[in-house]
Amino acid sequence: MSAKQESTKVLCMDKVEKHFGGVRAIDAFSLTLHEGVVYGLIGPNGAGKTTIFNTITGIYTPSAGKIHFYEKDITSIRPFEAAQLGIGRTFQNIRLFSNMSVLDNVVMACSMDADYKMPAAIFRLPKYRKLEKQINEKAMGLLETMGLEDRANERASSLPYGHQRKLEIARAMALNPKLLLLDEPAAGMNADEEIELVEFIKGIHQRFSLTILLIEHHMDVVANLCDHVTALNFGKTIAEGTPAEVKSNQAVIDAYLGVAK
């Protein structure tokens, strides 16, 4: 095949299904992500978008179908393994380490960089010191990228909502991910914050040469960011294409835009 000429496939979902009892949360869903794209997933409430993220990250094991990440079969992977392979994610309902400081939230996500054993920690060996110093610098650097450095010592739960979402992205970035999954990053943001977020995501996309899969209800965010969009309803793909194409697709309008406020 001509796979070599095209850019590399980062993620390949092949007829993936996930059933909960009688509910088919996703139904024969297929998706291919090429390196470097920003891909959008849209669809009304309960369409199965978050479930797709959860199957990619191993929180759910698909009832049928296969998922590959850079040729590696990750269909029945465990969540921490997905993260270690380089799949970073944020959550629709923010899940920070809420009692910890903003900086600690990012530092805690650097456990893969902390490649030392217990004796090194207990005897504070040079290896421990060196790696811990690097981790702190890396975390501070990420906070600077997100514009959160002034708040490094605040409690994560005391941040305003928009900042909490950013912190979640910073934390995911600590994994040095190859693929970043963002579940409704603009939820609860006002128009200004939304514009800022779009610029910000564009920034990290370029700077860290990421592949991004993004769930979003705000069509302007999707239109601004995504090269390509899939629209879902009842776990099935109902349209696919550029944001403009999908936006004007009749099935999508019926299923989603018509329903939305």
Place this chain on the structure above:
Amino acid sequence: MLNSFQQGVIILVCINVIAVLGMSVLTGFTRLFSFGNAGFMSIGAYASAMLSVRLGMPFIISMVFGAAFAGFIAYLLGSLTIRLKGDYFLITCLGFGESVRVLFNYTRGITGGAAGFAGIPGTTTATIAVVCAVLAFIIAWTFIHSKFGRNLTAIRENEMAADAVGINTFRYKRLSFVFSAVFAGWAGALFAHYMRFITPADFSLAKSCELITTTVIGGLGSLTGSVLGALLVTLLPELFRGLAEYRMFLYGVAVVVVILLKPDGLYGYREFSLKRTINWWRNLPNMIREKSAQRKQRREKRGESK
């Protein structure tokens, strides 16, 4: 010099400090509740006692073996039970602690059964106990202030998020469990070589409860809080000997009071800091002045509105 009663109190405090530090890592930093840590104490106590008495091993070897053996059992048990959801894990720990006690009661030929195991050398001196407690604190402190403690704290704060940043939550929870068992076994070994005579009843469910309540009173997520808790809970009954019978009752009341007034415990989620304490003392007059000024203002306002 200290008399033997005072030395005994110091030894008991140190033993409890070690066991509670283990509990603190498990409950305070990982948010796993174990009502079976007295079981690990008894494993450490009996294993070390047998090594000393039956094989004539030097104390240090018996002690290290007792602690390591308790950790080994925790590793096996944890491999089976850690995956269970919260309450079920707690119940299996409780069952484990009781099973160990019953087992030691019935294996009379090896452990002396309910009549107890006697003739253990009384090696644990106040000095040894203090050295062990300080060492235990340093180990716990460096462990918590490294990626190990961070990963445990991440699990406590949000397990799903911990997974999402690549932390093998199962492995780290088991590590935390083993850590607490090693400390419990260590405490048990010191206890056996202080008491010279141990019975399974020394390590009952009540002892497990005492360890948990001490950790909660001292403050979850604080090692210094745990030390403070262990000090209070061990010393107060010694000071009020007449109240010994009400010990468990008083623990219960203390826990309820602490949870109602200060849900995070005496030193929840932060460590004792000399600087902060001094500042607090310095600030005290100001604070009182402010408070009374506020009260006065309020009184005056009330007066105006009349």
